Amino acid sequence: MSAVNSASTKDGKQPGFWKKGSNVPGSDDRMKVQQKKDMAKGIKKDSFHDFEHKTSDAWDDGDDDLLVMANIQMSLKDVRTTAKAVLDNHSHMTAIPSATSSHGAGPGVGIRLNSGWKPPKTTPIRLTKEPVPDREAAKLEKFKSVLAGPNTDLDELRKLSWSGIPKAVRPTAWKILSGYLPASVDRREPTLQRKRNEYFGFIEQYYETRHEDMHQETFRQILKDIPRMTSLAHLFQQKVVQEIFERILFIWAIRHPASGYVQGINDLVTPFFVVFLSEYIDNAPLNDHIQEQHVEYLQFAFRWMNNLLMREIPLRCTIRLWDTYQSELNGFADFHLYLCAAFLVRFSKDIQREKDFQGILMLLQNLPTHHWQNDEIGELLAEAFKLKYMFADAPNHLSKKK
């Protein structure tokens, strides 16, 4: 968001993109002011009317039905399913749209609803090749070691990240690259805790003022814009997601008065939201499915623990696994747990495709791993490492809930 920041600090002082706007660009105040000016000058009437005509749908009361729709409560399961679908969808995008057709709608780009206008088909300038498994695995390993610390080398991380970050480590990498988390592994958890508390403090301090005269215009605009973010339309119909965005955008606007809320900032939140959400989203629908069918973890995971997955994977893979287990601190005792979690998630889609108890259990007893090689184990290890990192210093997750 640094681009927005630098532009907004110059607001009103230098000629530039924002100079014609009011203090709160993007609000309808700005439109009204512009309208008054134009009326007074009696010029450019046609072009203004054209503009108004083209954009009137954005201010239409008719949009309120979107708000009504958005208030429909949906179950947490729907939220998760939708979120997962969105994430999957994003992760499967391989086409990179041409740079010249920047007005096309793409992932993360909000377009206006109710306009008859359809984005032109973008021409892919190239397709990303299918990732070469061992190269991907090697890349993950590199990220792993850089992120592991004790201090992450930021230059090295930037260098690695420039050509793309593997999905498994992206949330962590982004937090460090954006300066949200420190390079020191030891300081990350306390920093995260502090920042979270800080944010909850902001909510108390600022969010409560959203209906006050001074801020209600901003807040109303945010409320209008969020349901229009079609890139994640289904997700944004979830009240809980809307509220997250409302808070983020409102608090950001209040704390950056020079720019305030500018339409478009809402879109910029989306990548962060999707990436950080991905840390939490993979397991939940799987766990729901397993529980709905009354499958207990003991029924399949006992053997995973007792035999260290030797019954589930070929011996050559076990041997590769043990390379890492013996290099990890408490590899067999602790790291294996994360590996089992990663192993389960690896078959998430297959398990969710099985619609009943016996289907799930038969699958879990006969997982298709006969062809597995080091690459599959490399991916599992990277995923396990991510889990280990994610739950580091949070021993409560190891205790049974309820």
Next chain:
Amino acid sequence: MAAGPYNYSYIFKYIIIGDMGVGKSCLLHQFTEKKFMADCPHTIGVEFGTRIIEVSGQKIKLQIWDTAGQERFRAVTRSYYRGAAGALMVYDITRRSTYNHLSSWLTDARNLTNPNTVIFLIGNKSDLEAQRDVTYEEAKQFADENECSAKTGDNVEDAFLDTAKKIYQNIQDGSLDLNAAESGVQHKPATPRNPLNTDQTPSKEGCAC
């Protein structure tokens, strides 16, 4: 009738118990796959198998838990007794010790299942007549039993089917309450029509073997 997921009227839960090496997993494999599994690895904790059978014209899905025989796994396997409609208690006719341990298995089965659970005794490895260590007559005094061979498949079907018939009979005469928790039986409508009319003339003793 299309083969759908509900193409059966009941689910019966079974558990197979007995000393290690008596052939519990091989029995299950012979029953579900109709094949003898040589070099069967020992069971860790529990394993699961399933097959649909027919008793008195009713399709019944058997959900079978095959348990580890080793004493060390008892803590895990004991949790599977609860909610079993049938318990197949297996010994090896060529090893007397596995027969001698039956009383301990029976105690567990009695204590951990519900009163209506059908406990069925099976003497496995009947193909090894030359090495027999326990006579049929002796075992018969202990309980009604079925001798079978997981290797040849001889009588294996009967062991599973006879247990199912007994459970079904208990349902028909009302001694097994389907609504009771842990009955080990679930009733599923086989077809959308006529889902509840199950007490129609069970006189025809169908035998699927």
